[in-house]
Amino acid sequence: MNERTTAELENLRGLIDGVDQQLIHLLRKRLDLVAQVGAVKHGAGLPIYAPQREAAMLAKRREEAKKMDVSPQLIEDILRRLMRESYLNEKDIGFKQVNPDLGHVVIVGGSGKLGGLFSQMLVLSGYQVKVIDKDDWARADEIFDGAGLVLVTVPIGITCDLIKDKLTTLPQSCILADLTSIKGEPVEAMLAAHSGPVVGLHPMFGPDVGSLAKQVVVVCHGRQSAEYQWLLEQIQIWGARIVEAEPERHDKAMQLVQAMRHFSSFVYGLNLYKEEADIESLLQFSSPIYRLELAMVGRLFAQSPELYADIIFAQKESMQAIGDYLDNYSQALSLLQVGDRDAFVAQFKEVAQWFGDFAPQFQRESRAMLQSVNDMKTG
Numbered sequence: 001m002n003e004r005t006t007a008e009l010e011n012l013r014g015l016i017d018g019v020d021q022q023l024i025h026l027l028r029k030r031l032d033l034v035a036q037v038g039a040v041k042h043g044a045g046l047p048i049y050a051p052q053r054e055a056a057m058l059a060k061r062r063e064e065a066k067k068m069d070v071s072p073q074l075i076e077d078i079l080r081r082l083m084r085e086s087y088l089n090e091k092d093i094g095f096k097q098v099n100p101d102l103g104h105v106v107i108v109g110g111s112g113k114l115g116g117l118f119s120q121m122l123v124l125s126g127y128q129v130k131v132i133d134k135d136d137w138a139r140a141d142e143i144f145d146g147a148g149l150v151l152v153t154v155p156i157g158i159t160c161d162l163i164k165d166k167l168t169t170l171p172q173s174c175i176l177a178d179l180t181s182i183k184g185e186p187v188e189a190m191l192a193a194h195s196g197p198v199v200g201l202h203p204m205f206g207p208d209v210g211s212l213a214k215q216v217v218v219v220c221h222g223r224q225s226a227e228y229q230w231l232l233e234q235i236q237i238w239g240a241r242i243v244e245a246e247p248e249r250h251d252k253a254m255q256l257v258q259a260m261r262h263f264s265s266f267v268y269g270l271n272l273y274k275e276e277a278d279i280e281s282l283l284q285f286s287s288p289i290y291r292l293e294l295a296m297v298g299r300l301f302a303q304s305p306e307l308y309a310d311i312i313f314a315q316k317e318s319m320q321a322i323g324d325y326l327d328n329y330s331q332a333l334s335l336l337q338v339g340d341r342d343a344f345v346a347q348f349k350e351v352a353q354w355f356g357d358f359a360p361q362f363q364r365e366s367r368a369m370l371q372s373v374n375d376m377k378t379g
């Protein structure tokens with residue numbers, strides 16, 4: 001059935017169409033300026049992401065919007081979305097090459113998705129990239145000869161053995177780095193296999209990010225950090241933030257941030273499956289937060305089971321963290337079973353106090369996400 005309308009409404013809608021068309025012209029104009037900014041940054045070696053400029057610009061636009069009785073949050077939302085577009089556009093122009101004298105780069109496992117992303121970023125920065133995969137080891141000497149950087153990005157389960165078995169005769173000055181999501185054992189293995197510069201990296205994002213702007217790369221220093229300083233600078237030019245960490249502290253955090261997180265998403269999906277839940281009707285009844293939760297869980301099952309098995313099984317210690325979760329679940333369930341509502345409320349308050357200022361901060365952040373989820377609804 002057609003939506004009802006009136007002549008007056010149609011007239012106003014025509015005027016709105018005109019304003020929206022003007023917006024497209026303005027967007028085109030902004031994109032052209034951003035392309036020029038990208039070219040200037042490329043020449044000067046400046047990072048794609050400029051947080052101080054963004055903060056100053058947003059503050060000014062919010063003020064101006066207020067004066068014109070436009071919601072400051074509206075202009076902020078629009079500009080943030082536009083800047084996301086800027087990161088993508090500036091990326092395509094390419095990046096300054098921080099170390100033009102580096103020999104070529106070898107990506108071990110380059111046909112993997114994350115390896116592919118790093119390969120693309122390095123090529124966009126002017127480096128020559130060679131890939132070595134399962135079937136290429138017979139040509140290894142030729143591929144590694146003259147390499148300035150070897151980046152290991154194979155599944156966690158085989159990373160350490162591959163380093164020990166295959167990467168012991170790299171050129172002395174070559175940097176050996178890995179992208180594995182645990183850092184203790186791989187960094188140790190690299191230090192043992194290679195006597196030159198060593199660094200462990202963990203990109204805290206998946207291969208489907210459009211740009212590295214605002215993403216985090218964890219760095220665990222191995223040896224001769226002055227030799228790979230350029231690489232960290234290069235990653236920052238791509239827009240990412242470098243966070244330094246000790247391998248042990250990083251790995252401990254990953255037990256909760258990755259192993260436990262993904263395991264509980266897995267069980268959530270497993271439970272929906274066993275309960276024979278009808279996703280279609282759940283979506284019909286879903287509140288925005290439930291939709292977001294389904295999206296978080298559902299996206300897991302759109303990806304490689306091996307990848308998640310690798311992450312979950314990577315550290316024996318994760319079993320403890322996941323077991324603790326089960327214990328806490330059982331204890332909380334027993335409150336429900338005995339109908340102890342007061343104990344539940346008391347426990348809730350205790351946890352809320354522990355979250356402190358983070359709880360309202362997360363509430364604010366999730367509000368914006370929930371609004372976007374709602375915006376995406378159609379029909």
Ligand SMILES: O=C(O)C(=O)C[C@]1(C(=O)O)C=C[C@@H](O)C=C1
Binds near residue numbers: 037049054082083087
């Ligand atoms: O001003 C810049 O440095 C830009 O790259 C442009 C722009 C924008 O779209 O306005 C984009 C990214 C930066 O983080 C800041 C601002």
